[in-house]
């Protein structure tokens with residue numbers, strides 16, 4: 185398999201049915217080998233207006249055998265080109281925990297990672313709705329606690345139900361989702377990912393920033409105005425704030441906001457977290 189690994193960000197191959205797609209990731213600051221559990225169509229429990237997955241269908245079905253071969257091939261290609269692999273990342277065309285192959289695929293990827301690139305992280309990017317399912321929550325919790333090289337990047341775009349309805353357009357009620365996220369982060373660590381953009385010409389309302397900061401502080405284990413140390417066994421490992429940087433099929437419904445808006449949000453949060461918890465922006 186020729187992976188054409190190059191210094192570009194390119195996610196489009198996953199809409200062409202790719203199960204494994206190496207990309208340069210601004211999040212990981214290096215090569216991220218993506219695993220796509222949905223090569224045939226987008227499957228997600230959110231309907232974010234900024235979502236960059238363009239409508240597509242293909243006849244390709246997910247195959248664990250193909251995934252393992254393609255992953256070995258991508259890692260071999262990276263090694264041949266002397267390119268460090270930062271992570272193997274479950275993302276792709278939707279919410280990975282919705283796939284019936286999720287667990288077996290994650291276990292297989294973990295095994296290949298351990299054998300081939302043990303320094304690389306294993307990452308699951310999730311909108312958190314999988315936490316509503318007991319067995320998925322337990323599986324993720326055990327995985328997160330098993331190794332510091334396993335990371336859950338959890339979407340938290342909103343601190344209020346009103347903005348959540350606009351920016352995530354999810355069927356799951358805000359309070360229900362947050363309750364499950366609270367329970368999870370009390371026991372296992374996550375990295376928070378937040379998209380900040382305008383929707384339908386409107387920025388997040390003024391009350392949104394304060395509510396979001398309060399929620400992240402709570403999930404990080406902060407109490408009142410005190411700053412607490414990060415417990416790596418639970419809570420929050422890092423916060424990543426994103427701007428809208430790529431085209432989306434619903435453009436211009438969602439629009440990028442100035443970098444200063446992202447930086448303001450980060451500045452609002454940083455004083456309340458232990459300095460060990462990085463708050464980075466990706467405009």
Ligand code: SF4
Nearest residue numbers: 228230231232235278
């Ligand atoms: S959670 Fe991710 S895949 Fe799902 S709609 Fe939102 S951006 Fe798209």
